[in-house]
Amino acid sequence: MSLLDIENLSLSIGDTPILHDVSLTVGAGEIVGIVGESGSGKSMTALAAMQLLPEGSSTTGSISFQNQQVQGADDALMQDLRGDDMAMIFQEPMTALNPVQTIGDQVAEGMILHEGLSKADAEARAKTLLERVGLPSNRYPLSRYPHELSGGQRQRVMIAMACAQSPDLLIADEPTTALDVTLQAQILRLLRDLVAEQGMGLILISHDLAVVAEMTDQLVVMRHGRVVEAGPTGKTLKALAHPYTAQLAAASSHIPKRTKPPVLTSEQTVNPLVQVKNVSRHYSQRRQSFFHKSPPVKAVNDVSFDLFPAQSMGLVGESGCGKSTLARLVLALDAPTAGDIHLDGESLLTTPPAQMPALRRKMQIVFQDPFASFNPRHTMERAVAEPLYLEPNLSKADRRDRVVAALKEVGLTASALTKYPHEFSGGQRQRLAIARALITRPQLIVADEPVSALDVSIRAQVMDLFTHLRERLGLTYLFISHDLGVVRAMCDEVLVMDGGKIVERGPVDDIFDNPQSEAAQRLVEATPDLERALALRNDAA
Amino acid sequence: MSFLRTALKNRSFTIGFAITALVVAMAAISFVWTPYGVDDQRVMEVGLQKPSLTYWLGTDNLGRDLLSRIMVGARNSIAVALVAVIIGVGLGVPLGCWAASRGGLVDEALMRGNDVVFAFPALLSAVMITATFGPGAINAIIAIGIFNIPVFARLSRGAALALWKREFIMAARAAGKSAPRITVEHIIPNMSNLLIVQATIAFALGIIQEAGLAYVGLGTQPPFPSWGKMLNEAQTMMAFAPHLAIVPGLAIVITVLGLNLLGDGLRDVLDPKLANRRPAEGDA
Numbered sequence: 001m002s003l004l005d006i007e008n009l010s011l012s013i014g015d016t017p018i019l020h021d022v023s024l025t026v027g028a029g030e031i032v033g034i035v036g037e038s039g040s041g042k043s044m045t046a047l048a049a050m051q052l053l054p055e056g057s058s059t060t061g062s063i064s065f066q067n068q069q070v071q072g073a074d075d076a077l078m079q080d081l082r083g084d085d086m087a088m089i090f091q092e093p094m095t096a097l098n099p100v101q102t103i104g105d106q107v108a109e110g111m112i113l114h115e116g117l118s119k120a121d122a123e124a125r126a127k128t129l130l131e132r133v134g135l136p137s138n139r140y141p142l143s144r145y146p147h148e149l150s151g152g153q154r155q156r157v158m159i160a161m162a163c164a165q166s167p168d169l170l171i172a173d174e175p176t177t178a179l180d181v182t183l184q185a186q187i188l189r190l191l192r193d194l195v196a197e198q199g200m201g202l203i204l205i206s207h208d209l210a211v212v213a214e215m216t217d218q219l220v221v222m223r224h225g226r227v228v229e230a231g232p233t234g235k236t237l238k239a240l241a242h243p244y245t246a247q248l249a250a251a252s253s254h255i256p257k258r259t260k261p262p263v264l265t266s267e268q269t270v271n272p273l274v275q276v277k278n279v280s281r282h283y284s285q286r287r288q289s290f291f292h293k294s295p296p297v298k299a300v301n302d303v304s305f306d307l308f309p310a311q312s313m314g315l316v317g318e319s320g321c322g323k324s325t326l327a328r329l330v331l332a333l334d335a336p337t338a339g340d341i342h343l344d345g346e347s348l349l350t351t352p353p354a355q356m357p358a359l360r361r362k363m364q365i366v367f368q369d370p371f372a373s374f375n376p377r378h379t380m381e382r383a384v385a386e387p388l389y390l391e392p393n394l395s396k397a398d399r400r401d402r403v404v405a406a407l408k409e410v411g412l413t414a415s416a417l418t419k420y421p422h423e424f425s426g427g428q429r430q431r432l433a434i435a436r437a438l439i440t441r442p443q444l445i446v447a448d449e450p451v452s453a454l455d456v457s458i459r460a461q462v463m464d465l466f467t468h469l470r471e472r473l474g475l476t477y478l479f480i481s482h483d484l485g486v487v488r489a490m491c492d493e494v495l496v497m498d499g500g501k502i503v504e505r506g507p508v509d510d511i512f513d514n515p516q517s518e519a520a521q522r523l524v525e526a527t528p529d530l531e532r533a534l535a536l537r538n539d540a541a
Numbered sequence: 542m543s544f545l546r547t548a549l550k551n552r553s554f555t556i557g558f559a560i561t562a563l564v565v566a567m568a569a570i571s572f573v574w575t576p577y578g579v580d581d582q583r584v585m586e587v588g589l590q591k592p593s594l595t596y597w598l599g600t601d602n603l604g605r606d607l608l609s610r611i612m613v614g615a616r617n618s619i620a621v622a623l624v625a626v627i628i629g630v631g632l633g634v635p636l637g638c639w640a641a642s643r644g645g646l647v648d649e650a651l652m653r654g655n656d657v658v659f660a661f662p663a664l665l666s667a668v669m670i671t672a673t674f675g676p677g678a679i680n681a682i683i684a685i686g687i688f689n690i691p692v693f694a695r696l697s698r699g700a701a702l703a704l705w706k707r708e709f710i711m712a713a714r715a716a717g718k719s720a721p722r723i724t725v726e727h728i729i730p731n732m733s734n735l736l737i738v739q740a741t742i743a744f745a746l747g748i749i750q751e752a753g754l755a756y757v758g759l760g761t762q763p764p765f766p767s768w769g770k771m772l773n774e775a776q777t778m779m780a781f782a783p784h785l786a787i788v789p790g791l792a793i794v795i796t797v798l799g800l801n802l803l804g805d806g807l808r809d810v811l812d813p814k815l816a817n818r819r820p821a822e823g824d825a
Binding site: 331333356357360363364365367368369372373374375376377383386387388389390433436 | 707708709711712713714715716717718726727730731
């Protein structure tokens with residue numbers, strides 16, 4: 001008997017069809033993965049099972065949970081089931097918790113509501129639950145508020161809440177996408193253990209094939225609201241029978257074609273493009289009391305490295321290790337508290353303001369989130385031309401020519417000029433962000449997680465674009481990421497950061513195949529890897 | 542034009558817009574035409590009259606037509622409130638943006654200064670200012686305007702602080718743009734919705750405050766008509782001529798109601814989260 005049975009589910013919201021004939025089953029103790037790209041309908045399928053669809057949705061087909069028809073069931077029945085028998089974890093732990101309630105109250109709430117426990121009993125249970133998810137109460141008392149916890153810890157609280165009633169079915173919608181790899185590995189291990197302990201069914205929604213390959217028993221591949229392939233995970237991913245599954249697999253382990261890393265001439269090694277010397281950035285904290293000054297937070301602590309022309313350097317580390325702060329320092333968006341940074345032989349600290357535009361022209365940035373990196377009220381012509389502010393003597397026609405040239409460089413046409421950011425897809429916007437960075441013809445591009453918000457197939461395209469541009473224009477990259485796969489595909493050398501310091505440096509293959517420092521070992525071990533995961537599986541035919 | 546079309550689907554916007562347009566039109570028409578002369582005193586011939594077909598809103602004890610006085614008084618109310626809002630926006634928004642972009646001591650000093658101004662009840666302080674510098678429309682404008690400054694400063698500081706953390710601002714900084722330039726190009730356009738709504742509300746408050754000052758004799762001076770002044774004059778005759786108080790009172794209530802509805806409607810229409818005008822982003 002299966003736990004959840006979805007048969008021929010079709011869904012439309014308003015006049016827009018979202019799902020077509022989706023069928024899937026989840027058994028007790030079984031982990032079912034749903035993979036697909038943005039807009040494939042994977043989240044909507046999960047929401048339909050919980051009957052949490054947005055207003056104006058109409059569905060046909062059948063959804064039965066424990067042999068009970070939930071499709072079209074009234075709110076009273078669903079409220080009884082939700083939280084008690086089926087629970088859900090969301091992607092964004094920052095917004096899924098109530099900021100004004102303590103974590104103890106939030107975990108206990110469901111038990112008081114569904115099981116009628118007294119407050120004291122519920123709190124005692126909440127304590128054991130939080131301990132189970134790795135938040136022991138001696139270090140993380142129940143009286144903590146969500147803002148006092150990190151992202152990974154909040155996700156643990158979410159899981160504790162979801163598991164409070166020992167649900168029979170748990171739906172996890174991209175539970176680790178907002179977390180870095182080491183936290184992701186911890187959370188996934190926790191979920192797997194909970195499934196084994198409590199014998200519940202788990203639906204794991206993810207865009208990451210490697211995660212799904214490691215975790216799940218059954219796999220459902222979705223595209224455009226349809227199930228394109230379903231079956232046992234190992235078998236499906238090894239056979240790659242359906243072209244779309246094969247395409248996803250290829251994209252997720254995509255490595256851009258590139259020529260050998262450039263051999264640096266002796267002249268180049270003498271003149272690094274970027275020279276970071278003993279740089280520190282300390283932030284002062286709020287005083288503990290009038291008499292006690294808090295010790296400063298050492299976001300970046302005595303870091304030195306050189307970056308040579310046409311080199312592609314990766315910068316990896318867990319969240320909070322100081323990699324973004326270091327990037328801001330290199331871009332002169334923030335000033336170090338100690339040390340100095342030279343770009344092309346000139347100090348970022350002592351260059352007079354009048355000469356700064358010339359220096360800034362040589363370096364540009366590409367951000368992670370293509371949705372947030374453009375002013376929603378500016379047309380693309382204006383947005384992409386923004387860095388040309390550094391070249392005040394251009395005529396209007398010249399500016400437009402430069403914008404068009406930059407768009408062409410990233411594979412877009414002049415028709416983009418008059419459009420607004422929301423008219424583009426995520427991948428197109430990231431191309432536009434790259435065009436904006438290219439427009440001053442810089443030598444250095446700092447890319448802060450430039451592909452981590454993109455779908456796998458688009459990610460592959462953007463990675464190709466980066467590689468192509470580097471070879472064509474001789475660009476130097478400082479490539480920040482927590483995704484080792486991306487760094488390995490894109491970079492020649494890598495810097496590993498931990499606690500504000502650089503703990504390891506070397507050629508990518510050396511470091512990832514044979515990590516020396518503890519931080520690098522942690523990262524390598526935690527990174528999901530499709531091939532490794534498949535090799536470990538024994539269910540492949 | 543498409544903005545107006547979406548906006549007119551919102552009921553409070555439509556009603557508020559209609560009322561506000563009516564009041565503004567009344568004030569505008571009064572420059573070229575009023576039913577009777579505003580200051581024509583005809584104590585003997587006309588005297589105090591109830592509303593009738595000849596005098597739509599009645600006349601006062603000096604035989605002056607109330608409708609004419611309401612129309613001309615609208616000019617005064619609108620002018621005082623509008624200029625007070627302009628003072629508030631003109632000084633408050635730059636101060637708030639400056640505080641947000643500089644942070645640290647500048648921010649702290651400006652915001653504590655704000656708190657000091659906020660600590661005084663606005664109308665009382667306005668009375669104090671006009672009493673010190675003499676009654677009159679100009680001083681009323683200044684008194685009301687001063688209390689609009691911290692309102693707009695605080696609002697724009699909060700909005701600007703949130704915007705400064707966005708990535709497109711970081712991109713502008715990477716392009717070497719200065720803080721004032723980023724403020725003008727990126728920050729202010731992205732908080733204009735908030736400012737428009739707040740300005741509408743401050744405008745309504747300004748009308749009430751102007752009427753309050755005029756009522757206690759510290760606003761516009763006679764013979765120029767003002768709604769607050771008319772209320773004051775009606776006081777002694779309330780018992781036998783209630784329309785003298787009801788007419789200017791209603792004028793104030795309706796105008797303020799119209800502006801508040803307009804502000805409410807604008808907030809709903811301009812808030813992209815409620816308007817659903819953008820295509821859905823991310824996973825469906």
